[in-house]
Amino acid sequence: MIIEDIHTKRMAVPLKKPFKTALRTLEVAESVVVTIHCDNGMTGFGEAPPTVVITGESLDSIQAAIQQTLKPALLGMDVTNFEHIFHILHGSLVGNTSAKAAVDMAIYDLLAKKMNVPLYQYLGGYRHELETDYTVSVNSPDEMGEDAVQYIQDGFTVLKVKVGKDDIQKDIERIAEIRRRVGRGIKIRLDANQGWQTKEAIYSINKMAEMDLDIELIEQPVRAADLEGLKMVTDNTDTPIMADESVFSPEDALKVIHRRCADLINIKLMKSGGIYKAELINRLAEMSGLECMTGSMIESRLGISAAAHFAASKKNITRFDFDAPLMLKEDMISGGMVYNKNKIILQREPGLGITDVTSFEEVRK
Structure with a gap:
């Protein structure tokens, strides 16, 4: 071969x-x-x-x-x-x-x-079906609330909400408006994309807890290189904190794990350099008692298929952020995984199942 x-x-x-x-x-x-x-x-x-x-x-x-x-x-x-x-x-x-x-x-x-065999079976075969969240882009509180309601009506039960673009109070308003509109029973996770400073991250996370906004987790609240700040946020809040941009490699994962800078790790193939290194990151996290999420960049169903097959193969990967293909006006990919609202079903054809x-x-x- x-x-x-x-x-x-x-x-x-x-x-x-x-x-x-x-x-x-x-x-x-x-x-x-x-x-x-x-x-x-x-x-x-x-x-x-x-x-x-x-x-x-x-x-x-x-x-x-x-x-x-x-x-x-x-x-x-x-x-x-x-x-x-x-x-x-x-x-x-x-x-x-x-x-x-x-x-x-x-x-x-x-x-x-x-x-x-399908790739998820080659890699371990833990499951063949996943539930993805759907991302709410950062906009005005009203527009984000409207978007959130639409995604719930489309069949999604987990929302990943983007924050960190401007004033911290505006972020709190955004989340409060979304929670008011979608009610209870819908999971909300936040992604600050490194947009907060350490002290304002601690303040805002604890404030949202006081307001009973029921946030599942906070992803990458501070700058990627600021592991001290990430640890301070983790140590001074009860809401689980997830490292994303802070972890590209197994070596990065070791630093985060050793210092207990975060409660979870987000693995993305585009950061790790592919499945080979992603498996190492997940093994390190699993041995240390940290669950992982697998996410993605804005990719087509081709790249997401690879990430989904990897994620489906591992027990320790418990959260999935694979909504990007649903954001595209066209699907250029033939074959491979399919969506059924918030569910992803992996195909039985060998490999990724992509034909063209x-x-x-x-x-x-």
Whole structure:
């Protein structure tokens, strides 16, 4: 099962509604699609979106990393020698985690196809169905309340609410308005995307607890590098705190775990460099008694399929943030996982189950 060629292509799909966080506003979902072709006729698929404000990668840098560094390093290698392949993949260049992730998921797609099983079974097979949350972008309290009601009517029971863009009091107003409109029985988790300072994070989290807003967890309240601040927030609030941007690698996870900076860890393939390193992060967290969530960037059903298969395979991953494809105006992906409102059902076909990615222009390097 020898790697004969690696292709990269670009894909761009408009969003139904602008996606707004404390870090950016996005109106079009762009990504680099990777296909790895082997001598036995099998093809593996992968995807990497550019998220400059988090991973530091652009479309150009992702393609350059794959075509100029990863492709020459991997051509001619046997996919079944995957431990060697992943050693080369992660040792060939520093950073570039999204580029690595796209190649990683294509390799895993091929490995599962070789075994003739869905990827989630190849990785462990704990479950085959997931429940995703739906993200409420940061806007005015009234607009966020309206959006939240719409998502509940669409069948979602868990909301991930973006905060941290401006005044802390406005964030509290936003959450209070959402809770007032959706009532009890709906889970609300917050994602500040590093947008709060340590003291205001502690104040706002405790204030929302006093107001009985019933927040499930708070994701990345402070800057990614501020582990002391993250620990202070965790130590001085009762609401569970989740590390996201603070954890890219297993080494980052070790620091957070050792210092007990957070109660949970959010694993994203675009941060970890793919499934190989994501598995290590989850193992470390599980051994330390920390549950994990698996999330994503703004990706199509291709990238989300890989993340969902990984998440479904592991008992310790208990929360799922896979709503991005539902935000897109078009679905360019044939085959793979399917949505049934808030449920994700993983297919029985081998690998990711992806058969084609349409309507994109090949970028030749």
